[in-house]
Amino acid sequence: MPEINHCLITGVVTQIGPLRRTPAGIPRCRLWIEHRSRQLENGHPVEIKARLGVQLVGDQWVELIRQLQPGDQVRAEGF
Numbered sequence: 230m231p232e233i234n235h236c237l238i239t240g241v242v243t244q245i246g247p248l249r250r251t252p253a254g255i256p257r258c259r260l261w262i263e264h265r266s267r268q269l270e271n272g273h274p275v276e277i278k279a280r281l282g283v284q285l286v287g288d289q290w291v292e293l294i295r296q297l298q299p300g301d302q303v304r305a306e307g308f
Contacts, residue, residue, distance in 0.1 A: 234308045238281065240264035242301045248294050257286045258294045262305055281305070 240262040248258045264279045283305055285294060297303075 235306075236308065237304070237306045238262065238264050238279070239302070239304045240279075240281070242297055242299055242303055243280070244299060245294070245297055248291070251286075255286060256288060256291050256294075257284060258290065259284050260294075260297065262303060283307075 241264075242260055243263045244261040246259040248256060250256055260283050262281050262283055264277070264281070266277045267274050268277050269275070
């Protein structure tokens, strides 16, 4: 079976770190996303809570990083 390394989650931005650059000059920023939902498990509702650290790396994210605010709803997808 092939391995899969893919994640898709929605949530709220709770914390945004500073925009920094790697030694090679590549922009990067760490932010935290909090997800809350109710899911059915074996026919019973379960409250799901998760907090994920997300690393945005590359020039394509600089403008988004500058616009993000804590409390913003986001959809994060990646590996």
